[in-house]
Amino acid sequence: xxxxxxxxxxxxxxxxxxxxxxxxxxxxxxxxxxxxxxxxxxxxxxxxxxxxxxxxxxxxxxxxxxxxxxxxxxxxxxxxxxxxxxxxxxxxxxxxxxxxxxxxxxxxxxxxxxxxxxxxxxxxxxxxxxxx
Numbered sequence: 230x231x232x233x234x235x236x237x238x239x240x241x242x243x244x245x246x247x248x249x250x251x252x253x254x255x256x257x258x259x260x261x262x263x264x265x266x267x268x269x270x271x272x273x274x275x276x277x278x279x280x281x282x283x284x285x286x287x288x289x290x291x292x293x294x295x296x297x298x299x300x301x302x303x304x305x306x307x308x309x310x311x312x313x314x315x316x317x318x319x320x321x322x323x324x325x326x327x328x329x330x331x332x333x334x335x336x337x338x339x340x341x342x343x344x345x346x347x348x349x350x351x352x353x354x355x356x357x358x359x360x361x
Contacts, residue, residue, distance in 0.1 A: 240347050241347035252282070254359055257350040258351055269302065285328045289328070
């Protein structure tokens, strides 16, 4: 999830288990002020957090994205913009280590906690990540 505030964009997300319980969160300023690029950054961070956990060995990860264009970039390598190839190389590398990953198109306004984390992340100087 990403959120713009003036000319800054933050990203934030929640990793939940099959019962819907939060197992990890992240929040921080995005390295871009383009919302779609911030969402790709959030995908990368989600994968990094998941890959750092022990639950990657016995759980699949479903990553919900809110932009149709970002969803298409995630599932079709041929549609990815050349300017974002470096971040997609990192994503692909982490995906290979993280186990089963599925992308889903979600309602951009459907996750209030992710929205709040993204908004809080706008003014963060460092990325906050936590999991349990």
